Amino acid sequence: NFSKKIQYMLLLIGGIVASVTLLKFGGILTRQLLALIAATVFPVLSMTVIVELWESCKKNTPNTLKIIISATWQLALAVILSLIGASFVAAVLGDSRFFLEIDIYKGVKLTFILPVLLISLWYMQRFNVLSKGQIGNIAVHLKNFFSTRITVKHVAFLGVLAFVAYIFVGRSGHTAGVPVPVLEIKMRLFLEQMMYARPREKEFMIGHPAFYLAAFAAYKQAPRLWQMLLVVGATIGQGSLVQTFAHMRTPVIMSYIRAVDGYALGAVLGIIAVIAVSILLPYVQKWQRRFLEHE
Numbered sequence: 500n501f502s503k504k505i506q507y508m509l510l511l512i513g514g515i516v517a518s519v520t521l522l523k524f525g526g527i528l529t530r531q532l533l534a535l536i537a538a539t540v541f542p543v544l545s546m547t548v549i550v551e552l553w554e555s556c557k558k559n560t561p562n563t564l565k566i567i568i569s570a571t572w573q574l575a576l577a578v579i580l581s582l583i584g585a586s587f588v589a590a591v592l593g594d595s596r597f598f599l600e601i602d603i604y605k606g607v608k609l610t611f612i613l614p615v616l617l618i619s620l621w622y623m624q625r626f627n628v629l630s631k632g633q634i635g636n637i638a639v640h641l642k643n644f645f646s647t648r649i650t651v652k653h654v655a656f657l658g659v660l661a662f663v664a665y666i667f668v669g670r671s672g673h674t675a676g677v678p679v680p681v682l683e684i685k686m687r688l689f690l691e692q693m694m695y696a697r698p699r700e701k702e703f704m705i706g707h708p709a710f711y712l713a714a715f716a717a718y719k720q721a722p723r724l725w726q727m728l729l730v731v732g733a734t735i736g737q738g739s740l741v742q743t744f745a746h747m748r749t750p751v752i753m754s755y756i757r758a759v760d761g762y763a764l765g766a767v768l769g770i771i772a773v774i775a776v777s778i779l780l781p782y783v784q785k786w787q788r789r790f791l792e793h794e
Contacts (some may be wrong), residue, residue: 521591527602534591534745535606541584542614542737545577546730547621549710553717560718563777567770570714574707574769578762581737582755585744589751597747604745614738615731622727696753698761699739706736707765708772715773736765 501509520529552573561569596602622628683700690697709732716726740761743754 527596530591530594530597531605534588534604535609537584537587537591538606538610538738538741538745539613539617541581541587542734542741543617543621544584545580545737546618546734548580549573549577549733550622550625550717550730553714556718560720563715563773566715566718567711567773569718570711570769570773571766573714574710574762574766577710577733577737578740578758581740582758585741585754585758588741589744589747589754592745592747600748604747607742607745610742610745611735611738614734618734619727619731622730626723626727628723628727694760694764696757696760698757698764699743701739702736702758702761703765703768706733706739707762708769709733710736710765711769711773712776715776736761 517533521533556569592604597604687697709729713726713729713733715721716729740758743749743757744751746754
């Protein structure tokens with residue numbers, strides 16, 4: 500909530516500090532740290548811009564076609580903002596030691612985890628998701644969270660969440676992790692043959708479809724918790740896009756093309772997801788009303 504003048508001053512000071520640090524102390528640790536900061540901040544920044552855009556444009560609920568059109572150019576805007584951070588990451592890591600993989604970027608897993616945590620905290624703070632309509636802050640949210648009684652339902656949910664986190668984090672990094680299914684390997688080979696640069700699954704299968712659904716949920720004024728979960732999913736795609744540029748063995752131009760291919764394929768899947776949800780939603784709402792009447 501700083502004024503534009505203060506924001507520009509912070510931008511200038513941050514740029515000077517980062518440039519001096521990189522030029523004067525341009526060691527591996529410095530480059531790793533600056534790359535980690537950029538790879539963490541920019542996916543969150545791009546999604547906060549989009550969420551605020553949704554908040555300012557959803558006074559009149561548009562139809563599904565208008566939502567799809569809006570989400571398509573909004574996703575392009577998010578990708579462009581993330582690519583700015585990705586370009587910074589590639590520039591910072593543009594050193595022969597990273598090109599030859601004498602050294603590698605060691606913040607890959609943090610790059611996936613931190614944006615998800617930051618966007619969740621920002622969303623809860625911005626919309627008071629956990630305060631049930633009361634004005635509060637992160638400390639209040641955490642106090643209420645830790646005061647919650649644990650039930651079997653919570654344990655089951657945490658178990659599912661832990662499994663998803665294990666797959667999500669285990670599939671990232673430079674070294675071997677969670678094994679890749681044979682079907683997914685075949686899909687990767689197919690995409691490598693069909694597209695100039697194979698897009699990453701976290702973008703076109705998770706992040707970008709979640710972005711379309713988040714836009715649909717925002718314009719249709721779905722419950723805040725559902726909107727937050729979808730925004731978190733969209734942030735995963737933006738984080739994956741930025742993190743691609745940390746693999747310096749891949750030419751940067753290939754990473755740009757991969758981002759564009761991921762946007763195109765993700766947009767197709769996102770449009771299909773929105774159409775499917777818009778068709779099924781009336782039936783779900785009808786069933787829900789009937790269920791509540793029996794209750």
